[in-house]
Amino acid sequence: MILWRQIKNALFTALCSGSVLFLAATLMIFLLPMLWKGSQAVFFRKTVEFDKMQMELFKRGRPEDLERIIARTNAARQEALALLEHFSRGIDTALLSKEVKAAYQQFGRHLRYLEVSNDEYARLREQAKDIRDAFLQALETTDKTEAESLLDTVDAQRTNPRFQNSPFEVVFSLSEQYRQILEEMDLSRRSEYAAELDIVKTEMRKLFGPLPGESIPPLPQDRFGATRWDTAQKHLQYLIYQTKWVPSGKDDNRLIPRQIRRDDPDEGIFGKTELAPLFSMVEQNLAAMLQPRPTFYWRYFLDDSTAGHYFGGVGPEVLGTLLLTVLSMCFAVPLGVLSAAYLVEYAADGITTRIIRTCINTLAGVPSIVYGLFGLAFFVLLAGKPSILSASLTLGLLVLPVIIRASEEAIRAVPQSYKEASLALGAGKFRTFLTVTLPAAGPGILTGIILSLSRAAGETAPILFAGAVALGPIPDIGLHLQWLFQPTRALSYGCYDITVGDRLAMQVPHNQFGMVMTLILLVLLLNSAAIVLRWRMSKKMQGL
C-alpha cells in the first residue's frame, strides 16, 4: 500500500521534472537550428566572387589584392571557359543573331544620313531586311541543306555596292563564319543540345559570373558568380548532374528522380561530344577557380541589401527596428510611469480605480492584430499614410500595459521608510515621488522598459499596415523630422517577407535564417540585459 503511494509520488515528480526538461528541450530544438543556420550568414567560406561583389557594390577591399586573386582564378578557369565557348559557337547562335540584328540596325541609321531618294531608301531597307531574315532563319533551322541555300541567298547580295563599305558588310563575314561552323557540326541534334547547353551555361554563370564576351547584366545578382563556397557546391551539382524524373518501377504510379552525369559516356547528353571534359575539369579545379577562404562577415548587421536580400545584410532593418522601438518607448514610458505613479500613490480603492485597472488589463489582452486594425483605422487615417510615426504610436500603445505593470511593481517594492523619511523632511507627495521613489524604483522600471523594448522589437502584426514595407529607402535621420512620415523596413516584418514573400530570397536561405537570427539575437540580448539587471537588483536588495 505504502509502496504504491511512493511510486505515485516518484512518478509525479518525474512527470513534473520531465515537463520542465521538455520545455528546455523545446527551446533548444527551436533555437539551435535557427541560430546555427543564421550564423551561416555571418560565418562562411567566401569566394573570390564575394570579394568582387564587395568591391563593386560596397566599395570595400584593396584593388591590388583583388586583381591578384582574380588573375589567379582567371588562369584556372581559362581552359574550361574556352572549351565551353568553342562548343557553344555551333549550338548557341544567340551571339551571331545578335550581331546580325545589330548590323541591320546600324545599317538603318547609316542609310538615314545617306543622300538617296525615298524610293531607293525603302528598297534598300527592304533588301537588308530580307537578308537579315534569311540569315536568322538559317541560324534557326536544323536542316543543313536549307541553311546552306539560305546562306547562298545572303551571299548573293555581297557584291551590291550599297552594302559594301557600310555597317552591313559585317553580315557577310558572319555568314562565312557560320558556313565554317556548319561544316564541323551536326545540325540535327542541335535543338536537343541547345536546351541542355543553356542549363550548363546558366550554371556556369551562377558559378563564375558572366561568361567572357557577354555584356554586363543589368541586375546585380547576375553580375557575380557564387559568392559562397556552399552555394558553389550546390551549383556544381546542378552543373554536373541532370535530374531525370523516371517511373519508379513500383506500381504506385509516381516518378522518382534519377541523377545522371552529363558527361556520362552512355547516358549523359554530352557524353560523346567534345564538351565532356568540361565537367570533370570544373569538378576537380573548383577550389582553384574560386579560391574559397573562411570569413567573418560582421558587417552583415550594418550593410544595406540588394533587392530580395540576395547580397548584403540587414542594416536597414535593424535601424528601422531600433527607430520604431525607441520612438515607441518615448511615447509609452512617460505615460506608463506616470500612470503607475498615480495608481500607487494617489488612487483610492473606488470604482474609478477598478475601471482603470480593468482597462489596463484589457489593453494587455487585446490581440496584436486588433492593434494593427486600430493603428490602421486611427493613426494612418489621421496621418494619411503609413509611417514610422503611426507604427511607433501603435507599438507604444501595445507595450503601455507592460510598462505600467512593471513600474507599478517596482514602485510598490520601494520600502515605505524611504517615502516616510522624505515626507518627514517636508517634501510634498509628488516631489517625494520624483526625487526619492522613482530613482529607487529605477532598476525595476528599467527592467520593464527593456522587456517591452524586446516585445516591441518582435511584434509584426501591429506594424503590418501601419508602417512597414519590404523594400524602401533608409530613413534619413535628421532634425527636419521628415523621416517620421516615411515608412520603414523592420526586422520583424522583414523576417515574414523574406520567408514567404520574396522569390530571390528563396535562393539565399542563409539570408532568411540570418535575418531571423538577428531578430532572435536582438531579443535575447535585451532579455539577458533585463535578467542580469534584475539579478543585480535582487542581490542589492538582499544585501540591504
Added chain:
Amino acid sequence: MTVRSGKTVLFFIGLTLWAAQPVLAAEGKTLQIDGSTTVGPLGDAFAEVFKELHPDVSITVKKTGSGDGAAALIDGRCDIAMMSRFMKDKEFQQAVEKGVFPVAHVIAMDGVCVVVHPSNPITELRTEQIRDIYMGKITNWKELGGPDIPIVPVSRDTSSGTYESFHSLVMHNEKMAANVEYVNSNPQAHARVRSTPGAIGYVGIGFLDRYVKALKVDGVMPTRSTISKGIYPISRPLFLFTNGYPKLGSIIHAFCTFYLTEKGQEIIEAKGFVPVTEY
C-alpha cells in the same frame, strides 16, 4: 545607477546610428510603387537599376497585391500601381470619382502556369479538369491517371491579380472548394508545390524552375512564343497604372517607359517574363 545605465543605452543607440552613417541614403525625390506580387520582381529590378541611373530619387516598392495597388493609386498613396490584371469597373469608377484618371502601360506578358510536383507523372490537363480539381469534384490524383495521393490544391489569395486571371480564364468565375489552401504570394505558392508531392498550384511564368513541373493546358505548353502570341490559354499582360499619362521627362515617365529600353527588356527576360516587343 539608473542614470548611468540610461546614459549607456543612449550611448549605444548613438553609436549604432553613427556606425550606420555610410548606410544612410540622401534625401531627394521619392517614387512610391505599390501593387502586384507578380509584377513585383520587375518593379524591384527596375527600381534597383533606376537607383544607379538616378541616385537622387528614392524608390519604395510595396508588394501587397493588385487590388491594393489600385486602391493606393486611387487614394493617391502611390505614384505607380503595378497590376497583373486590368482595373475592375468599380475601381475605375472610384478613381474617376476621386479625380484620378488611370492610364495603363503594358510592360510585359505573363502566363499563369499550372504547376505540380516533379514526382507527379501527369504532364497535361484540360481546363475543365483543372476547374473540377479546384471545385472539389476531383480529389485524388488517381482519378486523373496519377498516383494514389490526395490532391492539395493551392491558390493565391482573392485579392491577387494572378488569382483573378485564373478565376476568370480557368474557373469561369465558379467558386473554389473549401479545402483549397490559400497563400499570399507567388513565391509561397511555388514553395508549397515544391515541398508537397500531391500539390497543384499556379504561378506566373517567371517563377518556373527546376523544382516544379509546368503542365500543358489544353495541349499547349507555356513558353515565350505561345504566351506572346496568346496561344496559351492563360496568358495575360502585366500593367503599370499611373494617374493620367505621366509628364514627359518626369521620373514616373522614365520608369513607365523603361521597359522599352534594351536594359529594361533584358531585365524582363532575366526575370522570366515575356517582353512585349522583339528587340
Added chain:
Amino acid sequence: MTTAGSQSDAAVQFTRPLRLTFRDDLSSTLLSWFVKSFLFAVTFCSVAAVFLIFVFVIRQAAPFFAESGISPRERITEFFTSRRWFPEHQVHPEYGILAIIAGSFYVTITSLLIAVPTGLLAAVFLSDIASFRIRQICKPLIEILAAIPSVAYGVFAVMVAAPWLQKKFEFPTGTNALNASIILSIMAMPTIISVAEDALTAVGREIREASYGLGATRAETLLRVVIPAAHSGILAAVILGMMRAVGETMVVWMASGNATQIPSPWWDLSQSVRTMTATIAGELGEVPQGTIHFHSLFAIGLVLLIFTFCLNLLSEHFIMQMKKPKR
C-alpha cells in the same frame, strides 16, 4: 544649560517662521491638486485608449452590417452560420465566417490540450519541487521562451516543422492545424506557467503543512489539496493562455495553410484550417479601403476583440478570487 542654549542659538537659524502663510498653503494645495489631476488624466489615457479602440473598430465594422439592401439580421445570420467565405467574388460575394471561427477554435483548443497539462506540471515543479538554484535557472528559461518573437516561431513552423511533419507522418500537407497548434502551445506555455505558479505559491504554507502533517506524500498533497485550492488561479492561467493562443497572428498565418474549411472528419488535425487573425492579416493589406470586404475584416476584428475582452473579464474575476485572503 546656558552654554547649550547659546550654541543652539548660533547653530539653528530659520529664515522665516515655521508657520505656513495662507498663500503658501493655498499654492501648495493647488499644486498638489493640479499634480493629482494631471496624473489622473495621464492614467485615464489608458481608459481612453481602450474606448478609442472599441469605437474605431466598431465604426469601421458597422458599415458591413448596415449595408443598404441587405437587412442586418440576414447579414449577421450569414456571418455566423455560413461556412463560405468568398468576399471578393464579383457577382455573389459570401461572408460566412463559421469555418474561420471553427479554425480559431481548433487551433486554440488543441494548443491548450498540449500546453495546459505540461504548463501545470512545470508550474508545480517550479513552486514545490525545485530548489532555489534550479528555480533561478528555470525562470530565465521560461522568460526566454516567452520573449521569442512570434514571427521567429512562424519561420520555424514553416521552414523546419512543416517539412518534417510532412515527411514523418506522411501528411498531405505540412502546414496544417497540428503544426500551428504545436507552435502555439509553446507560445502559450510561459503565460500559463507564470500565472499558475503565482496561484500555487499564493495557496500558502499552512495548507501544505497541514496536508503533510496528515502523512500525505508530496504528490498527494499537490494533486488533492494544493491544486484544488489554487483552482481559481489555474483557471485564470488557462484563460490567459487561451487569450494568447487566440490572438496570435503570425504563426497561424504562416503555418496553418489558410484553407477556409472545417476539417472533415472533425478530428483530423492534419488538414489545413484558417483562423480569424490570419484572415485579417492576410487580406487587409490588399483590400481597397471602404469596400464591404474591408468592413467585413473589421467585423471579424470586432468579434475577436469582444471575445478576448470577455475572456479578460473572466480571468480578472478568477485572479481576484485567487488574491482574496484564504481562510
